C-alpha cells in the first residue's frame with residue numbers, strides 16, 4: 001500500500017505519560033512473516049502460519065505471491081494458509097507488483113524472480129523509490145538476470161529472470177540480510193551450488209527457514225567469524241507449520257518507553273531473541289536497563305522469552321559498531337533512550353541507516369533536536385548528550401517532527417513524546433501500519 005497518494009497524512013501529538021504498566025504481546029516478526037509466505041508459496045502443499053504480522057509490508061508480499069500463482073489466504077487473526085506452486089513454477093504476474101514501503105519484499109522477490117523465466121515490474125511508494133536496488137541487481141545480474149531500473153538503480157524497475165540461472169559465489173560488500181536472502185532465494189531455482197560469503201553476520205532467518213523447508217543449505221563459520229553459506233539449487237521445498245514469534249524490532253519501542261518513564265514495569269510476551277536480532281537488549285543492559293528474560297523457550301525454531309522491563313537510570317555508552325547488524329532497525333529508538341541517559345552516547349559505523357525508509361541519522365537528529373535533545377550528527381552516526389533522566393523538553397503546540405514515510409521514526413518519536421514534559425507532535429502516523437498496526441492500541445493499554 002502506498003501512503004503518498006492513497007490517504008491524507010495523519011498527524012498526532014504524543015503526550016507525556018504516567019507509569020506504563022501491564023502485559024502486552026507485540027505482533028509477529030516482520031522478517032519471518034515475509035519469508036513464511038515466500039517459502040510457503042514455493043513449497044508444494046499447504047503451509048500453515050500462525051502469528052503472522054498483518055502489517056502492510058507483509059500484505060504486499062502476500063499480494064505479490066498471489067499475483068505469481070500461489071494461494072495465500074487469511075483464515076483468522078494472524079492465521080494464514082499458503083498453497084505453493086513449487087520452485088521453478090512462479091507465473092508471470094498480470095501487471096506491476098506494488099511493493100508499497102517494503103524494502104524486504106522488493107529485494108527478496110527480485111531474487112525469486114531472477115531465476116524464473118518471467119518478467120516482472122516492481123513499483124513502490126516515494127520512500128521505497130529512493131532506496132538503492134543496485135546491491136541486489138549486481139549479484140542477480142551475475143546469475144544471468146537482466147534489469148531495467150530507474151536512475152541510480154532504483155524503482156520502478158523491471159526484472160527479466162534467467163532460465164537456467166547461473167550459480168555464483170558472492171562476497172557481500174554490505175552487511176545486508178536482504179542481499180544475502182535475494183541470492184539464496186534465486187539459488188533455489190538455479191542448478192548447482194550457490195555460495196554467499198558474509199564477512200559480518202546479519203539476521204539468519206532465511207538460512208533457518210530454508211533448512212526448515214527442506215533445502216540443502218550449509219553454513220560454515222570461519223575462524224574470523226565470516227559465514228560461508230552454500231545452497232544446492234533445483235530444490236524441492238516441503239510445506240511447514242510455522243508459529244511466528246513476536247517481533248523484537250516492535251518490542252523495542254515498549255522496552256525503551258518502560259525504561260524511560262518513571263515508575264513503569266511492563267512485561268512483553270513472546271519476543272523473538274535470535275542472537276542476530278538481540279543487539280538492542282544487550283546495549284540497553286550495558287546502559288543500566290533492567291530487562292529480565294522470563295520463561296526462555298523456542299517458538300518456530302527461534303529463541304523466545306517474555307521480557308520484564310522496569311524503569312531504569314540509563315548511562316550513555318559508546319555503541320560497538322560490530323553489534324550494529326544485530327539491531328539495525330532499533331537505532332532510532334536507541335537514540336531516544338540515549339537522549340535521556342546520563343552522559344554521552346556515541347553511535348558510529350551506521351552508514352546503512354541513511355538508506356532505510358528514510359535517512360534515519362538525519363531524520364532522528366532533526367526530530368530529537370526539535371524535541372529538545374542535544375544531538376551532534378556525524379557522517380556515520382550520532383553523538384547524543386543525555387538529560388541524565390530528566391524528561392525531554394518536548395515541543396510547542398502545533399509543532400511537528402517530519403517522519404518521511406518512515407514507521408520507525410514515527411514510533412520512536414512517539415516514545416520521545418511519552419518521555420517529554422510537553423509532548424511531541426508527529427506529522428504523519430500512517431506509516432506505523434507497515435510494521436505495527438496496533439501500536440497505538442498497545443500504547444494506550446499500557447498507559448492506562
Ligand SMILES: O=C(O)C1=C[C@@H](OP(=O)(O)O)[C@@H](O)[C@H](O)C1
Nearest residue numbers: 031104175176177178179328329
Ligand atoms: O532481511 C530482512 O528481513 C531485513 C533486513 C534488514 O535490511 P538490510 O538487509 O537492508 O540491512 C532490515 O533493516 C529490514 O528491516 C529487514
Ligand SMILES: C=C(OP(=O)(O)O)C(=O)O
Nearest residue numbers: 101102103104105329356
Ligand atoms: C528497514 C526496514 O524495512 P524494509 O527494509 O523491509 O523496508 C524496517 O522495517 O525498519
